[in-house]
Amino acid sequence: MAALQKLLVDVHTHVYLPRYASLLRARLNAPRILTRSTPSGQTEDRLLILDDEPSGGRPVGAQYWDREEKLKFMDKHGISVSFVSTANPWLDFLPFSDAQVLAQELNADLETYCSTSPSLSPTLKRLYGFGLLPLVPGAPASALAPAVSQLASNHPHIRGIILGTRGAGAGLDDPALEPLWGALAETGLVVFLHPHYGVGAPAWGARENGHVLPLALGFPFETTIAITRLILAGVLDRHPNLRILLAHSGGALPQLSSRLASCITHDPEVAGRLKHDARWYLGRLWFDAVAYGAAELGFVSEAVGRAERYASVSGKAVGEQEARRSGSQRMVFGTDHPFFPPLGESEKWQSVVENLEAIGEVEAWSEEDKDGVRGGNAMRLFGLQ
Secondary structure, eight states: OHHHHTOOEEEEEEEOOHHHHHHHHTOSSSSEEEEEEOTTSOEEEEEEOSTTOGGGSEEOOGGGTOHHHHHHHHHHHTOOEEEEEEOTTTTTTSOHHHHHHHHHHHHHHHHHHHHTSOEEETTEESEEEEEOOOOOTTOOGGGHHHHHHHHHHHOTTEEEEEEOSOTTTTOTTOGGGHHHHHHHHHHTOEEEEOOSSOSOGGGGOSSOOTTHHIIIIIHHHHHHHHHHHHHHTTHHHHOTTOOEEEGGGGTTHHHHHHHHHHHHHTOHHHHTTOSSOGGGGGGGSEEEOTTSOHHHHHHHHHHHHTGGGGOSSSOOOOOHHHHHHHHHTTEEOOOOBTSSOOSSTTOOOHHHHHHHHHHHTOTTOOHHHHHIIIIIHHHHHTTOO
């Protein structure tokens, strides 16, 4: 176990596999990869993932699809193992029939990407993956549980799935998705819940602020709403073995969980659906540590660690330091690579440096707690040795 605690494991790192990148290059509207001329007369590739994305998208290159670039990034920053996921928008823009075929192809590609990666030991690869489901608007619910079973059975290096928030068009709390949650709980695949749409563009006003507001606020708000809807729908009560990992440290859910609980209490119809106080569900979830600050990580871990006191039966009081240490066991390191690259060729990535510094500076965490967040917790979550 001591060796596991010392690994640095990245659970939030993305790839646009070559097959997926080729599809984006062939498209004429978002999401797409386009080639354009720069003011200096050079050409560059740009990734446009939303129609109203500012600045004509963002520059992309080999680090988005080349496995060697991923491994170089890992080596440069001392990352032992990465759990790679296709970056948004996944398959949302495709009709179900196309999404079903492409999901199978991309999952096979990802299995090869991971299974042929270098090994750290006879039983441990450097790369593992989150697969894709054809969960797109219009997807028949009857096709989703079999897709989960096929993924779990045929792709041993894929240890979870990445999901957006729209489901089959009516959100993840759509009653038609109940078999999906059952299949995910049964197989043990980890659900990585990740945003894509943020909130509506009018919320950001007319001033040009680039990507700042959509990424800093819109993404976490989207995650907050999606997981709260799942809680209110009773999904976590009905599927106690379901494991959900929230991107960006759970958005605003930890901060707003007590307000949420109060609002539920004053709405008896909603309160009657749940077995526990809303704050209890924080202790059922997992959170990446992509928060960029020690205060934020400490707060999230304390909120998560205090969840047990809100159990409907035998809730117990938990002190601040005990809560932060306990909550740290539900947190895992991430980098969000290849987004937010450094400005200079030789620089380390700020997302790595700041998130590792934040983990190291949470005062209530012991070194064992910090090593758990850096790697040991992820190994436990994904059942690796």
